[in-house]
Amino acid sequence: MSQYKLIRCTINGKEVERMIDVRASLTDLLRNDFHLTSVKKGCEVGECGACNVLIDGECYNSCIYLAAWADGKNIRTLESLTGPNGELSDIQQAFLEEAAIQCGFCTPGFIMTAVEILETGKLYTRDELRKLLSGHLCRCTGYENILNAVEKTMKRRLGMPTE
Amino acid sequence: MYDLKALYEATSVQNAVELRLEHPEAQIIAGGSDVLVQMREGKRAGKELISIYGLDELRGVTIDADENIRIGSLTSFSHITRDPIIQKYINVLGEAVDMVGGPQIRNIGTIGGNTCNGVTSADSASTLHAWEAIVELTGKNGVRRLPIKDFYIKAGQVDIRVEDGEIQTAILIPKASYENTFGHYIKYAMRNAMDIATLGCSVNVRLSPDKKTIERARIAYGVAGPVPMRAESAEAAANGAPSTREVIERFGLAVLNDIHPRDSWRASKAFRQHIAVEMAKRCLLESIRLAGGEIE
Numbered sequence: 363m364s365q366y367k368l369i370r371c372t373i374n375g376k377e378v379e380r381m382i383d384v385r386a387s388l389t390d391l392l393r394n395d396f397h398l399t400s401v402k403k404g405c406e407v408g409e410c411g412a413c414n415v416l417i418d419g420e421c422y423n424s425c426i427y428l429a430a431w432a433d434g435k436n437i438r439t440l441e442s443l444t445g446p447n448g449e450l451s452d453i454q455q456a457f458l459e460e461a462a463i464q465c466g467f468c469t470p471g472f473i474m475t476a477v478e479i480l481e482t483g484k485l486y487t488r489d490e491l492r493k494l495l496s497g498h499l500c501r502c503t504g505y506e507n508i509l510n511a512v513e514k515t516m517k518r519r520l521g522m523p524t525e
Numbered sequence: 526m527y528d529l530k531a532l533y534e535a536t537s538v539q540n541a542v543e544l545r546l547e548h549p550e551a552q553i554i555a556g557g558s559d560v561l562v563q564m565r566e567g568k569r570a571g572k573e574l575i576s577i578y579g580l581d582e583l584r585g586v587t588i589d590a591d592e593n594i595r596i597g598s599l600t601s602f603s604h605i606t607r608d609p610i611i612q613k614y615i616n617v618l619g620e621a622v623d624m625v626g627g628p629q630i631r632n633i634g635t636i637g638g639n640t641c642n643g644v645t646s647a648d649s650a651s652t653l654h655a656w657e658a659i660v661e662l663t664g665k666n667g668v669r670r671l672p673i674k675d676f677y678i679k680a681g682q683v684d685i686r687v688e689d690g691e692i693q694t695a696i697l698i699p700k701a702s703y704e705n706t707f708g709h710y711i712k713y714a715m716r717n718a719m720d721i722a723t724l725g726c727s728v729n730v731r732l733s734p735d736k737k738t739i740e741r742a743r744i745a746y747g748v749a750g751p752v753p754m755r756a757e758s759a760e761a762a763a764n765g766a767p768s769t770r771e772v773i774e775r776f777g778l779a780v781l782n783d784i785h786p787r788d789s790w791r792a793s794k795a796f797r798q799h800i801a802v803e804m805a806k807r808c809l810l811e812s813i814r815l816a817g818g819e820i821e
Binding site: 365367383384385386387390406407408409411414420421422423426427428430431475493494495496497498 | 531627633
């Protein structure tokens with residue numbers, strides 16, 4: 363017998379209300395109910411980071427987060443970053459410039475972690491960034507370009523030279 | 526979709542106890558980074574879950590009326606690492622839990638879940654053993670507190686009385702344990718992130734006022750046996766001894782009397798014994814340094 367719960371939350375700035383199946387993960391909710399397909403289904407056991415989203419400003423793998431827990435939360439996905447006419451945000455642009463994308467499957471997860479890092483407004487060393495980004499697997503890029511993109515955006519936002 | 530039979534969301538600690546008494550077969554879920562993964566693997570498929578994740582009263586670090594450091598059981602690893610009380614009095618715990626999984630796991634994973642799992646490799650467990658943490662459980666008869674070494678019964682099994690509706694509500698570090706005490710943790714694993722410890726070692730010391738004598742040394746391991754454990758003969762070798770290279774050497778070798786690691790696919794028993802000695806020495810050396818001591 364199925365069990366349902368009414369949840370209210372904010373997704374990408376919009377207040378929403380949904381009747382959810384309690385068996386759903388947050389990934390299921392975001393993809394199936396809201397068509398936010400930047401949230402990828404990768405390993406589904408919290409190891410690869412492809413489903414990573416921001417909840418109240420912190421990163422979570424949405425595949426191991428119950429949709430029922432989203433009640434009252436503020437959730438952000440990659441879709442929230444683009445401008446009204448589809449303009450890319452600085453971090454997305456940097457991923458393109460640095461060739462930090464190949465197949466793109468890991469990219470939304472990485473970028474949402476980058477958003478959490480950038481929103482702290484702190485200057486991190488390359489080693490610190492490496493650790494902060496370590497919850498994501500990428501099988502294409504070898505990570506260096508991803509690090510470059512995050513580092514470059516961090517420095518730009520802090521008004522520092524990037525070369 | 527998870528293959529779960531029903532989800533009961535607790536609205537208070539009291540309600541969690543009632544739900545537990547009502548549904549004794551149900552699994553408690555805190556952050557879910559173990560429970561949901563096991564459910565996905567089929568191990569806990571078809572089970573009922575009691576979620577305590579929404580109980581914000583179980584989050585945060587405080588100093589209680591008896592000057593214990595009180596860590597709410599649902600405090601996430603990342604919040605423990607960032608907490609000013611932890612950083613001031615037991616920074617090694619913040620460092621140890623900063624080695625769990627990766628950043629997203631440290632945002633969802635809780636110290637309560639890490640200990641209630643009963644696994645020997647938990648990154649928090651060796652430090653909590655080495656600092657003689659007290660586990661607080663709340664059930665139908667009220668609050669029960671017990672030393673963490675008694676909380677662990679055997680691999681995967683801890684002393685939580687389901688028949689009393691108990692849930693873990695806090696972990697306490699007594700003042701006598703954290704006062705003037707400095708510690709260091711080493712996790713040996715194959716990768717820097719998203720890996721489980723091959724061996725974990727946590728040491729802490731309190732030095733004499735002149736910093737020349739080790740007043741108290743405590744050491745605990747994860748993965749050196751079926752549950753996290755103290756190495757008592759190593760502690761005896763260092764307690765009251767001068768902080769010298771010789772004592773550190775003796776301390777390291779003595780751990781072999783205490784630990785009993787096994788062969789597993791991660792590492793052989795011999796390898797674990799080898800690194801256990803080295804990790805003990807390095808942890809003690811670093812703890813002495815953090816306590817302001819010098820080794821000639």
